[in-house]
Amino acid sequence: xxxPWKHKRRFNAYAEFxxxxxxxRVQKVSVDAGFTCPNRDGASGNGGCTFCNNDAFSxxxxxxxxxxxxxxxxxxxxxxxxxxxxxxxxVYFQAYSNTYDTVEKLKQKYGEALAHPDVAGLVxxxxxxxxxxDKIALFREISKERYLLVEYGIESCYDKTLLRINRGHxxxxxxxxxxxxxxxxxxxGAHLIFGLPGESRQEMLDQAAVLSKLPLNNLKxxxxxxxxxxxMAAEYEKHPSRYRLFSLEEYIDFVIAFIExxxxxxxxxxFTAEVPPRFLAGPSWxxxxxxxxxxxxxxxxxxxxxxxxxxxxxx
Numbered sequence: 632x633x634x635p636w637k638h639k640r641r642f643n644a645y646a647e648f649x650x651x652x653x654x655x656r657v658q659k660v661s662v663d664a665g666f667t668c669p670n671r672d673g674a675s676g677n678g679g680c681t682f683c684n685n686d687a688f689s690x691x692x693x694x695x696x697x698x699x700x701x702x703x704x705x706x707x708x709x710x711x712x713x714x715x716x717x718x719x720x721x722v723y724f725q726a727y728s729n730t731y732d733t734v735e736k737l738k739q740k741y742g743e744a745l746a747h748p749d750v751a752g753l754v755x756x757x758x759x760x761x762x763x764x765d766k767i768a769l770f771r772e773i774s775k776e777r778y779l780l781v782e783y784g785i786e787s788c789y790d791k792t793l794l795r796i797n798r799g800h801x802x803x804x805x806x807x808x809x810x811x812x813x814x815x816x817x818x819x820g821a822h823l824i825f826g827l828p829g830e831s832r833q834e835m836l837d838q839a840a841v842l843s844k845l846p847l848n849n850l851k852x853x854x855x856x857x858x859x860x861x862x863m864a865a866e867y868e869k870h871p872s873r874y875r876l877f878s879l880e881e882y883i884d885f886v887i888a889f890i891e892x893x894x895x896x897x898x899x900x901x902f903t904a905e906v907p908p909r910f911l912a913g914p915s916w917x918x919x920x921x922x923x924x925x926x927x928x929x930x931x932x933x934x935x936x937x938x939x940x941x942x943x944x945x946x
Contacts, residue, residue, distance in 0.1 A: 634938060635895050641932040642890055642939040645849055645900035652778070657751060658717035660706035663726040664740050665695035668758065670799030671727075675760060680786075681796045681862040682824070682855065685726050687910035693726065699743045707749060719751040721778065730757040730781075734765050741769075745777055752778025756822075759783050759808035760800045770817045780849060781812050782820040788838045792827050797862070806845065813846035820849030820900070825885065827855055828873050836889055843894035843943055850897050852889075853904040854882055857913030864912040879916045879924070883931055895940030902928055 636643040637651075649657040670676035692705035703722060710717055722744040730737065744750060753773065762781070773779050785805045787793055793801060805821070813819045821842070825835055842850065854877055857867045867874055877885065886902055893899075903924050908915060916924070932938065 632938075635940075636898075641929060641937065643895055643898050645898040648898050653719055653751060655718060656716045657719045657721055658710045659723045659754060660703055660710060660720045661690050661693055661723045661725040662699050662702040662706070662744065663689060663693040663695045664699055664724055664729060666724075666727045666729050666731050668728045668799075669731060669760060670797065675799035676797055678797060678862060680798055681866070682827075682858065684858040684861050684910060687858050687906040688904070689726060695726075699740060700747065703744060703747050703750065718749070720747075720749050721752050721754050721780075722747075722750055723754045723756065725756050728758045728761045729755050730766050731761045734769055737766065737769060741773065745773075752780075754780045754782055754820075756782045756784065758800060759785075759805040762808050762812065767811060767815050767817070770812070771815045774817050778818075780818040780820050782822060782849070782851070783808055783812075785821045785842075786824045787827055787830065788841045789830065789834065792830055795829055796827060809845050809847060813848075818848045819846060820851065821845075821847055822851045822853065824853045824855055825882070825889075826875065826877050832885065835885070836892060839889050839892035839943075843892070843897070843945070847897050849900050850893070851901045852886060852899070853901070856904065856906060856911060856915075858906065858910050859912045861912075867913055874913075876914055879919070879927075883924075883928055886928060887932055887935065887937060890939045891937055891941045892943055893939055894943055894945075895938075899939070 634641070636647070638644070638647045640647060668679060671679045690706065690709065692709055693702055697705070707720055710720070741753060744753060770779060770781060783805060785802070786796065786798060788802050790801050809819055809821065823838065857864050857874070890899065901921065903921050905921050908918070
């Protein structure tokens with residue numbers, strides 16, 4: 632069977648897109664550039680998102696005290712041992728909101744990353760309320776010369792959920808930021824969490840149709856995990872019945888049902904997230920790595936004879 636993304640995998644894999652674009656494997660290297668968030672410093676709220684413990688997702692080499700160049704060097708060395716085929720790298724500005732500063736300071740930080748000879752481009756993770764017109768103009772200039780993906784944390788398409796998790800912005804703000812970024816010719820991605828409190832399975836599935844109509848190049852998915860030292864962990868300890876966390880089998884079936892409804896033009900970068908077990912305050916799927924779960928998802932899709940966009944009639 633042939634698929635519109637022109638490779639044999641049953642979903643539009645971002646890894647395959649990068650191989651096609653660069654002619655070889657490209658690996659992301661995370662950096663912590665010392666940013667914060669507007670819902671931490673009082674601009675939009677205080678305390679941050681209820682689920683957030685950034686330490687749980689930061690590689691060991693990431694520390695703003697080291698500076699960007701040193702983090703890149705250590706990250707490349709780390710990945711060379713793990714992924715020996717990678718020769719080109721995308722610097723992932725990951726921690727907190729990586730556009731939450733002046734344009735002058737952003738130019739300096741992004742420029743330091745782009746100056747490394749092995750860096751092919753940037754991935755900038757941020758929030759929809761942290762990207763103004765002057766930053767869009769900066770992105771446009773960078774994207775003329777280098778690969779650039781701006782990744783927005785949507786987390787949910789429902790304002791009731793965003794309010795409950797203290798996200799500090801609305802879904803409409805996400806839509807506006809995505810449309811404005813894409814209209815400027817900049818590759819645009821988004822991040823979504825499945826299993827947030829108060830959302831039914833059908834509500835989560837319905838988000839596929841909503842996101843399919845947005846000008847997104849990429850999507851990343853993340854099963855909800857309860858992390859220590861978060862407001863969500865405190866609530867979970869007192870009221871566990873408010874949460875309906877996915878078992879591994881449930882999640883595999885759910886995420887396949889979701890991408891069956893998703894626009895096949897959207898690349899999927901990741902289906903799951905993993906954190907070191909010491910950070911978990913709730914149930915886990917054991918010591919399975921993301922790549923192991925991905926193989927299980929792809930095997931189930933093969934078994935079911937299904938693919939991304941199978942039930943997405945508009946595309």
